[in-house]
Amino acid sequence: MKLNVYADRISQPSRAVVFFCKVNGIDYEEIKVHIPKGQHLTPECEAINLMQKLPAIADGRFKLFESHAIHIYLAYAFPGVADYWQGCS
Numbered sequence: 001m002k003l004n005v006y007a008d009r010i011s012q013p014s015r016a017v018v019f020f021c022k023v024n025g026i027d028y029e030e031i032k033v034h035i036p037k038g039q040h041l042t043p044e045c046e047a048i049n050l051m052q053k054l055p056a057i058a059d060g061r062f063k064l065f066e067s068h069a070i071h072i073y074l075a076y077a078f079p080g081v082a083d084y085w086q087g088c089s
């Protein structure tokens, strides 16, 4: 199952997670959520992140928010990511 990244490119931490995936060749799907339209406040987004903030990810049934935590998770969970990213917090 593909990694889902919930993000709005106006959000710096969202961009950081999207770029991390791109730079490291992670197969992901970006779910574009428009903050100014309040799309991050919908039940679908709340189901991913109770705090209703972006970015957030869903990797199968596993859900995570907070961009630094996401970076660390991706660095360990995806084998193609170089080891040096594991200290990127």
Ligand SMILES: N[C@@H](CCC(=O)N[C@@H](CS)C(=O)NCC(=O)O)C(=O)O
Pocket (backbone or CB within 6 Å): 010, 011, 012, 013, 014, 035, 040, 052, 053, 054, 055, 065, 066, 067, 068
């Ligand atoms: N420390 C969090 C910051 C999350 C955050 O505050 N995201 C903002 C966008 S940059 C957001 O979702 N704002 C919507 C709101 O507060 O309603 C992270 O690094 O992920």
